Amino acid sequence: MNAAEVRDLTIRTAQRPLVGPVSFTLPLGESMGLCGPSGAGKSTVLRALVGLLPETLQAAGEVRVLDIDVTAQSPAALSDLRARAVLVPQVPIVFPGGILANVLFGIRHVVRAPRGKLRKRAESALVEVGLWNEVAERLDAPAGDLSVGQRQRLALARALALDPQLILLDEPTSSLDGASAAEVEATLQSLRGRRTMILVSHDMNQVERLCSTTVAIGAGHQGAAAGAQSML
Numbered sequence: 001m002n003a004a005e006v007r008d009l010t011i012r013t014a015q016r017p018l019v020g021p022v023s024f025t026l027p028l029g030e031s032m033g034l035c036g037p038s039g040a041g042k043s044t045v046l047r048a049l050v051g052l053l054p055e056t057l058q059a060a061g062e063v064r065v066l067d068i069d070v071t072a073q074s075p076a077a078l079s080d081l082r083a084r085a086v087l088v089p090q091v092p093i094v095f096p097g098g099i100l101a102n103v104l105f106g107i108r109h110v111v112r113a114p115r116g117k118l119r120k121r122a123e124s125a126l127v128e129v130g131l132w133n134e135v136a137e138r139l140d141a142p143a144g145d146l147s148v149g150q151r152q153r154l155a156l157a158r159a160l161a162l163d164p165q166l167i168l169l170d171e172p173t174s175s176l177d178g179a180s181a182a183e184v185e186a187t188l189q190s191l192r193g194r195r196t197m198i199l200v201s202h203d204m205n206q207v208e209r210l211c212s213t214t215v216a217i218g219a220g221h222q223g224a225a226a227g228a229q230s231m232l
């Protein structure tokens, strides 16, 4: 099974084409960069992969994610898929409440297990993103007090607690200062090879550091590089 198989994906409004055609195959275990200029459609492609396009946009083409035919399903029918292929948005979502509660937020709705077991998984996720040593003494402190880089790693920990087969990262370092970006990138580097990832990034150097494959999508509907897939 591949993590994702996309063939001739195009996305449009009723009035005009926005994205594509985009084609790529991502085997499990690989990390892929999705690059292109601002407005090329990178975030929209990520949303299409998990069936989260707004109703005003239509997608055509083939999109299979973890062997699920995404374009053939309603968004509601894809909620299971979204726990296995987790989208981490560009601006990390932090819920009111404590740090640990924030990591538990997704998993406690999805995984049926005793509380103690869920807690262990949340703690392991905090270790995996390198946040454990920074928060272990204050797990119930408000997550809103974390720095912006810590929030990004918290959002990643929330995703990892689900033990997803695919992680979709939308510009995970673009809103961070240099030091925080370096921390998040180090975390992503440590996940490479252990997790399957699609990384949206403007930064080709970052993609080269973190990914084995890159797909470039062009600005507008008919970008020359649309659909290109190359090994870095």
Ligand SMILES: Nc1ncnc2c1ncn2[C@@H]1O[C@H](COP(=O)(O)OP(=O)(O)OP(=O)(O)O)[C@@H](O)[C@H]1O
Pocket: 013, 018, 036, 037, 038, 039, 040, 041, 042, 043, 044, 045, 054, 056, 057
């Ligand atoms: N719901 C929508 N309705 C109409 N147009 C939309 C909608 N969502 C996105 N677009 C348009 O689709 C295009 C692609 O947007 P998208 O945010 O996916 O680009 P991007 O490559 O991620 O950009 P950036 O790098 O700036 O985040 C843009 O022209 C955007 O204005």
